Amino acid sequence: MELLKVDQIEKYYGNKSSLTKAIDDISFTVDEGEFVAIMGASGSGKTTLLNCISTIDRVTAGHIYLEGKDITKLKGKSLNQFRREKLGFIFQDFNLLDTLTAYENISLAMSIHGISVKEMDAKIQKVANQLGIEDVLKKYPYQMSGGQKQRVASARAIITNPRLILADEPTGALDSKSSKMLLERFTYLNEEYKATIMMVTHDSFSASYAGRVIFIRDGKIYHEIVRGDDSRKEFFSKIIDVMTLLGGDVSDAI
Amino acid sequence: MLFKISLRNIKRSIKDYAIYFFTLIIGVSIFYVFNAISTQTAMLQLDASEYDIIKMLQGTLSVTSIFVAVILALLIVYASRFLMKRRHKEFAIYQTLGMGKGQISLMLFFETVVIGVASLAVGLFLGTGLSQIMSAVVADLFEADMTAYKFMFSADSARKTVFYFALMYLAVIVLNNLAITKMKLIDLIQSGKRTEHVTNRNVFLCLITFVAAVIALAYAYRQVGWEYTTLDEKSLVFCIVLGAASTFLIFWSVSGVVLRVIMLMKRTYYRSINAFTFRQISSVINTMVFSMTIICLMIFITICTIASSFAIRNSMNANINKLCPADIEVCCNVQSDESEQSGCDSIRHLYELSGYSIDDHIEKSVEFYTYMDSDLTIAKSMGPFLEEIKESLPHLAYETPEVVMTVSDYNRVMDLFGKDEIKLNQGEYIVMCNFKTMKDVRDYVMKSGTTISVYGNELKPMYKECQDGFIELSASNINTGIYIVPDDVVENQEPKRSYFIGDYEENSDFSIDEIEKMQIDRMEKMEANSLNYTSGLVMDTRKEILGNAIGLGAILAFLGLYIGFVFLVSCGAILSLKCLSESVDGQERYKVLRKIGVDERVISKSLLIQTGVCFFAPLSLAIIHSIVGMRFARFFLETFGTEAVMQSIGLSTVILLVIYGGYFVITYCSSKNIISE
Numbered sequence: 001m002e003l004l005k006v007d008q009i010e011k012y013y014g015n016k017s018s019l020t021k022a023i024d025d026i027s028f029t030v031d032e033g034e035f036v037a038i039m040g041a042s043g044s045g046k047t048t049l050l051n052c053i054s055t056i057d058r059v060t061a062g063h064i065y066l067e068g069k070d071i072t073k074l075k076g077k078s079l080n081q082f083r084r085e086k087l088g089f090i091f092q093d094f095n096l097l098d099t100l101t102a103y104e105n106i107s108l109a110m111s112i113h114g115i116s117v118k119e120m121d122a123k124i125q126k127v128a129n130q131l132g133i134e135d136v137l138k139k140y141p142y143q144m145s146g147g148q149k150q151r152v153a154s155a156r157a158i159i160t161n162p163r164l165i166l167a168d169e170p171t172g173a174l175d176s177k178s179s180k181m182l183l184e185r186f187t188y189l190n191e192e193y194k195a196t197i198m199m200v201t202h203d204s205f206s207a208s209y210a211g212r213v214i215f216i217r218d219g220k221i222y223h224e225i226v227r228g229d230d231s232r233k234e235f236f237s238k239i240i241d242v243m244t245l246l247g248g249d250v251s252d253a254i
Numbered sequence: 255m256l257f258k259i260s261l262r263n264i265k266r267s268i269k270d271y272a273i274y275f276f277t278l279i280i281g282v283s284i285f286y287v288f289n290a291i292s293t294q295t296a297m298l299q300l301d302a303s304e305y306d307i308i309k310m311l312q313g314t315l316s317v318t319s320i321f322v323a324v325i326l327a328l329l330i331v332y333a334s335r336f337l338m339k340r341r342h343k344e345f346a347i348y349q350t351l352g353m354g355k356g357q358i359s360l361m362l363f364f365e366t367v368v369i370g371v372a373s374l375a376v377g378l379f380l381g382t383g384l385s386q387i388m389s390a391v392v393a394d395l396f397e398a399d400m401t402a403y404k405f406m407f408s409a410d411s412a413r414k415t416v417f418y419f420a421l422m423y424l425a426v427i428v429l430n431n432l433a434i435t436k437m438k439l440i441d442l443i444q445s446g447k448r449t450e451h452v453t454n455r456n457v458f459l460c461l462i463t464f465v466a467a468v469i470a471l472a473y474a475y476r477q478v479g480w481e482y483t484t485l486d487e488k489s490l491v492f493c494i495v496l497g498a499a500s501t502f503l504i505f506w507s508v509s510g511v512v513l514r515v516i517m518l519m520k521r522t523y524y525r526s527i528n529a530f531t532f533r534q535i536s537s538v539i540n541t542m543v544f545s546m547t548i549i550c551l552m553i554f555i556t557i558c559t560i561a562s563s564f565a566i567r568n569s570m571n572a573n574i575n576k577l578c579p580a581d582i583e584v585c586c587n588v589q590s591d592e593s594e595q596s597g598c599d600s601i602r603h604l605y606e607l608s609g610y611s612i613d614d615h616i617e618k619s620v621e622f623y624t625y626m627d628s629d630l631t632i633a634k635s636m637g638p639f640l641e642e643i644k645e646s647l648p649h650l651a652y653e654t655p656e657v658v659m660t661v662s663d664y665n666r667v668m669d670l671f672g673k674d675e676i677k678l679n680q681g682e683y684i685v686m687c688n689f690k691t692m693k694d695v696r697d698y699v700m701k702s703g704t705t706i707s708v709y710g711n712e713l714k715p716m717y718k719e720c721q722d723g724f725i726e727l728s729a730s731n732i733n734t735g736i737y738i739v740p741d742d743v744v745e746n747q748e749p750k751r752s753y754f755i756g757d758y759e760e761n762s763d764f765s766i767d768e769i770e771k772m773q774i775d776r777m778e779k780m781e782a783n784s785l786n787y788t789s790g791l792v793m794d795t796r797k798e799i800l801g802n803a804i805g806l807g808a809i810l811a812f813l814g815l816y817i818g819f820v821f822l823v824s825c826g827a828i829l830s831l832k833c834l835s836e837s838v839d840g841q842e843r844y845k846v847l848r849k850i851g852v853d854e855r856v857i858s859k860s861l862l863i864q865t866g867v868c869f870f871a872p873l874s875l876a877i878i879h880s881i882v883g884m885r886f887a888r889f890f891l892e893t894f895g896t897e898a899v900m901q902s903i904g905l906s907t908v909i910l911l912v913i914y915g916g917y918f919v920i921t922y923c924s925s926k927n928i929i930s931e
Contacts, residue, residue: 056849077853084851095846099533107524112852117520156850
């Protein structure tokens with residue numbers, strides 16, 4: 001079933017004298033339960049695309065539909081409500097509140113939904129179990145490793161059962177071991193709980209965990225490959241091939 | 255180049271500096287206004303005695319100004335150090351780019367100079383405007399004529415203000431310099447990564463401390479607010495120290511446990527973004543326990559100072575007509591010892607001995623004696639209740655004899671005062687008293703009809719309580735008690751003091767002022783050749799008492815306002831700086847909250863709660879302190895009459911609301927502005 005439909009969107013920056021087309025006519029769809037990665041070099045427009053989908057930024061032209069509803073038309077309160085109820089965010093720099101413990105950080109996402117304390121505890125324990133962070137629930141962000149922080153942030157993103165999880169370079173600040181662990185969790189969430197995940201990354205290794213990779217270059221869709229029945233390693237080498245063609249920095253693809 | 259960077263720095267960090275700048279301007283203008291009072295009043299048509307009072311006021315205010323300058327200096331140094339700490343990272347960048355410490359110092363010097371000059375200019379401008387209003391207030395106080403008034407600028411006050419503030423800014427520059435020489439680059443660079451310090455105070459210890467502090471405070475309250483009559487200086491100081499210490503400990507312990515307690519209330523803690531709000535509050539109050547204590551005590555002092563000074567002023571003015579119903583009163587001790595140079599059996603005799611006639615320019619007068627029976631001391635008049643009363647009032651002079659006068663003398667005085675005569679039956683007495691503490695004691699004694707013995711005559715009280723009356727002119731209720739007895743009781747007894755009370759001649763060739771001057775001259779001459787027989791010579795005139803009362807009232811009012819304003823501004827500025835910097839530090843957190851979809855309204859509410867607690871915590875304890883403090887003050891104010899106390903409390907509340915509330919509103923709005931970027 002089609003969950004997200006991006007329809008001919010454009011995003012311009014700057015003024016008449018110097019116009020930058022960050023996104024230049026992009027269209028694609030994401031089905032429910034898909035794990036999509038969006039790849040591209042720095043400045044290719046992939047983060048702008050994510051910001052537009054997440055309603056943090058506004059498109060210059062075109063429409064974005066989530067469950068058939070045009071989210072580019074949302075304003076003010078309903079925008080916040082949409083963000084709160086339909087989306088889950090995972091950021092490169094975690095964006096945890098440094099004054100709260102892991103438990104409280106996760107609970108905050110639910111309390112702003114008005115979920116009762118009773119329900120909260122059970123849910124947090126369950127998601128902590130899935131992401132392997134039971135031990136750090138009582139800790140503050142500064143007492144955790146980067147990987148733990150990102151898993152707490154992921155827990156916060158998925159605990160409200162959002163329709164779409166948006167991840168912006170989630171492994172950007174992690175070492176390779178933590179990255180691997182986090183990505184395995186993403187796969188697990190995707191396969192077991194049918195969570196729809198859209199991940200922006202410039203790292204081929206991260207992208208190889210996805211079911212489909214969309215390549216963006218100069219604000220346009222350059223290519224798209226589907227993993228199908230390939231193993232992760234085969235898919236990884238396919239991604240590397242495209243990246244080489246794309247002219248991206250090969251050293252990015254470890 | 256450095257100067258340019260300095261200017262740009264000021265512009266860029268205008269948000270941080272705004273409240274600092276605002277405070278400086280207020281400080282400068284308050285300083286100017288209060289020091290300009292004497293110049294401002296030069297234009298008013300005041301007479302000589304009022305001018306003397308203005309001189310005294312000026313003297314008092316300039317001494318107070320030194321104290322105020324010290325407070326402002328501390329505030330400015332605190333604020334500038336605080337702002338500098340926030341810029342460590344910036345200094346680190348300058349240094350890594352190769353700027354020397356000398357250059358950074360120079361840059362800061364420019365910044366301080368620019369801000370200093372600007373604040374002085376704006377402050378003096380504002381102050382000049384405000385001091386015109388102040389002139390109107392002074393004119394009102396002295397009931398002076400304002401028709402000849404012109405716009406005034408006090409160069410003297412301006413010079414003084416510039417001098418004091420230049421000194422303060424110099425202190426800031428020197429301290430900044432010292433701080434910069436001590437800085438290490440590595441510390442500066444790492445200062446951005448502040449490890450979230452979570453205070454983990456022992457809950458048990460906090461609870462014990464809290465209970466102990468509350469008990470200590472309750473004890474101090476009881477001593478000061480309820481058992482003040484037994485309080486001597488030493489125990490008062492002890493109570494003040496105890497109160498201050500327990501204030502600190504209450505803030506310390508509450509800030510330590512409040513979060514844990516709220517966390518136990520899961521429903522509240524995990525509702526909306528409460529968890530975040532409470533954490534923020536807890537972290538702020540944990541880092542400013544000491545500041546909060548100081549602020550709380552300063553607000554307490556402000557409320558009590560303003561309220562009491564205005565209460566005294568207002569009551570005094572109201573009382574004066576009631577308590578000074580005649581123009582002049584002179585009295586002296588009676589000495590009949592013939593072996594001394596010469597006896598003096600009355601005040602009239604004393605004037606005659608000095609070559610004056612006491613009746614000069616007096617229209618109506620009355621002369622009388624008061625007596626003292628050495629067997630009727632205060633202790634004796636307490637009868638069987640002496641021990642009981644000694645317990646509550648240990649510091650009373652119990653061995654002093656009571657003052658006694660006859661009912662017919664008293665009635666003659668009342669006739670002159672234009673008041674009703676009293677009736678007294680044989681074998682009875684009446685006590686005239688209006689000093690609250692003594693009245694209470696005497697009422698208690700008389701309630702059970704305690705008899706006294708005056709020169710061997712047993713007398714019963716005619717009334718169960720003291721009557722409101724006096725024979726000496728004064729500005730306040732300070733008659734501690736006069737026993738009115740039937741005439742025959744003092745027959746053939748030796749009088750103690752001789753009184754003369756009179757009204758000036760109204761339709762004479764001399765004006766009232768001239769008569770007054772003549773009386774004062776005479777008195778000065780009689781006092782100058784201080785012979786033995788002038789013992790106990792006292793003169794009170796209505797005009798003098800009135801002048802002193804207005805002057806004292808004005809001085810008190812100005813002092814109250816001066817100190818009150820400065821204290822409130824300091825409190826507001828400290829809290830405001832702290833809250834604003836907290837908002838700047840928290841900018842990232844608010845961004846996160848927005849990203850996870852928290853409504854703007856919820857964020858604003860959280861910010862309002864945070865700022866509110868910050869401002870309200872010290873205020874609430876200060877208000878409780880003030881309630882007790884005002885109880886204690888009432889005890890003293892009773893002498894002056896307590897009619898105006900509520901009105902004065904109202905006035906100090908308004909001042910508090912305007913200044914402290916103003917800071918609160920400004921802080922909230924600018925915080926909101928900071929976090930909405």
